Amino acid sequence: MSHALNFIKAKQYPASTQVEVQNDGAESAVFQQLFQKWTASNRTSGLGKTHTVGSVAKVEQVKFDATSMHVKPQVAAQQKMVDDGSGEVQVWRIENLELVPVDSKWLGHFYGGDCYLLLYTYLIGEKQHYLLYIWQGSQASQDEITASAYQAVILDQKYNGEPVQIRVPMGKEPPHLMSIFKGRMVVYQGGTSRANNLEPGPSTRLFQVQGTGANTTKAFEVPARANFLNSNDVFVLKTQSCCYLWCGKGCSGDEREMAKMVADTISRTEKQVVVEGQEPANFWVALGGKAPYANTKRLQEENLVITPRLFECSNKTGRFLATEIPDFNQDDLEEDDVFLLDVWDQVFFWIGKHANEDEKKAAATTAQEYLKTHPSGRDPETPIIVVKQGHEPPTFTGWFLAWDPFKWSNTKSYEDLKAELGNSRDWSQITAEVTSPKVDVFNANSNLSSGPLPIFPLEQLVNKPVEELPEGVDPSRKEEHLSIEDFTQAFGMTPAAFSALPRWKQQNLKKEKGLF
Structure with missing residues (x-):
């Protein structure tokens, strides 16, 4: 296992890369099916012809072909x-660094x-066969x-x-x-299920549920704030007095049924079904x-059949490649790619903080190609939206399970930042800013460029609630929609x-001027 982890590090693969150990003579069917023709030393083929070891083919350097991104091989x-x-x-x-059996009442509950x-x-x-899963929480000690x-x-x-x-x-659980756990798997942000745990759990917890069957469903805890809802999913909100089952407009009937099942694992109380809106x-x-x-019209479509696809664009190997990442989550987004x-209906172009210029140019060209x-005859004018690391809009983050907007905020966790801020009003404002950033848009016939936010008269923005703001206004950045003259006034x-x-002084001025 240590050699494999060192290999992952040397190759600069994502830290979330899964490692599976196969023993000689005890290879699983999943492993064998990765090979075009699996042979064993004690087997023959045809009329007694035994297998032989062939030579290794020479790797040929070729230009990356964007058409290969359309192929989706279904392998075991x-x-x-x-x-x-x-x-x-x-x-x-x-x-205490030892194995302790988990009590039956905690089976299916995984604490970060x-x-x-x-x-x-x-x-x-x-014959008996064994799988040994090693689940590692994101907040577990080294x-x-x-x-x-x-x-x-x-x-x-x-x-x-x-x-x-x-x-x-954590977050990369295979089907x-x-x-x-038959659709009853629950993953908590942090904490522990240890018997001697003295730290009480939060009185209010929010879980994002995804999946339509027993082998695809899990409930993943997210911060208990409205910013983390998503119209395309079902959420379980557990409070001291009751338990809500919030159904987004875009969730399916199967998703609702699986959410009801996993909700019984989270809380024994009667569930109050709440429809979005x-x-x-x-x-x-x-x-x-x-x-x-995240509640765009696209996410509210109940019959959404498009499966989002994520491609990593990198030249780490010496030549540019676009590689699809199956079952992706936020941890797959690397800062240097x-x-x-x-x-x-749109393609997001996410740029990591340390991505090099060659990767940016090659990825832009690849997106257009x-x-x-x-093969489905896509519209070449499909918008390609440029998203910078740390400034992801809800239209982007809504495609990721349990997106953490503070992942790249000086390595501080959601709970750390929440404890520092204290004031719930300030906290709501800051999370709104993080989840409602500006993005740039270009299409297949344009270059990477940014444009200004739309301008509106001062009277249309001052002391206006969100629902009364003009279309296209970012409620957390009203001042940026003013002309220079109106701003100065x-x-x-x-x-x-x-x-x-300083940020705190900006916030106070915005409150004072009715632009908060």
């Missing part, structure tokens, strides 16, 4: 389904501050992560090296792991008030002088 490795999850499972938690080992046993004919790998080796030896080891970073006042109170969230997110060569200074002020 992507599904990771050796069976339907009905085998036997044993679960341990790493505690813990690491778990799951030994899954299934039969092929009369000692616990190291201990989980060490304990996996010991457990592997106990079973004569037969288990297939699968490292699972088979979810199928073991018909929320009771107490619902918004529990979330700290209303706030902008460029990514293309295709959601059919991708649209022009698409309102604030008594130029936009440049205002920008030089």
Whole structure:
């Protein structure tokens, strides 16, 4: 396992890359199906012809072909389904660097501050086979992560090296792991399920539910703020007094049914079903008030059949390549690369903070070629939206499960920032700013460029609630929609002088002038 992790580091692959250990002679069907022709030393083919070891083909350097991005090979490795999850499972938690069996009442509950080992046993004919999942929480200590790998080796030896080891970073749960819990898997942001845990959990918790079947469904905890809702999904809001099942306009019937099932795992109380747009006042109170969230018309389409596709665009290997990332999440976005997110009616062009100029230019060209060569006859005028790291709009983040807008904010977590801010009004404003940034748009026949925000008269913006603002106004940046003359009149200074002020002073001035 250590060699594999070192290989991942040397190749600069994402830290979330999964590692599966295969033992000679005990290779799983998933592994064997990755090879065009799998042969074993004790097998023959045809009329007794034994296999031979061939020579390694020379790698030819070729220009990247954008048409290859349209091919979606369906291999067993992507599904990771050796069976339907009905085998036997044993679960341990790493505690004081040792394995401690998880109580049956906590099966299916995974806390971000813990690491778990799951030994899954299934039969092929009369022979037992094993999968050993190593689940590592995003807030687990480095000692616990190291201990989980060490304990996996010991457990592997106990079973004569037969288990297939699968490292699972939090948020990267494969379908088979979810199928073991039959649609009742719950992942918590942090915390622990240890018996001696003295830290009480929050009184209000919000869970984003995704999936339409037993092997695709999990509930993933997100911060309990309105900003984190998404019209395309179902959410479970657990409070001290009740439990809400919030159904976005774009969720399907299957998603609602699976959400009801996993909601019973989260709370035993009766669920109050809430349809988007018909929320009771107490619902918004529990979330700290209303706030902008991912609710574009596209996300509200119930029959949305387009599967978003994410491509990493990089020249790390010496030549430019666009590689599709299956089952993606926010952790796949690397700061030193460029990514293309295709959601059919628009393509997002995400630029990492440390991406080089060659990657940006090549990715822009690839995005245009991708649209022009698409086998479905895509409109070459499809908008390509430029998104900078740390300034992602809800129309982009809405395609990612449990998006964390503070992931790149000086490495501070949501809870750390919340504790520092304290005031709920200030907190709502800041989250609104983070989730409602400016983006640039170009199409297949234009260059990468940015344009100014639309300008509106001062009287249309001062002391106006969100619902009364003109279309196209960012409610968290009203001042940027003013002309220079109106801005100077309102604030008594130029936009440049205002920008030089500390953020807290800018906020106070905006409140004073009715532009908050």
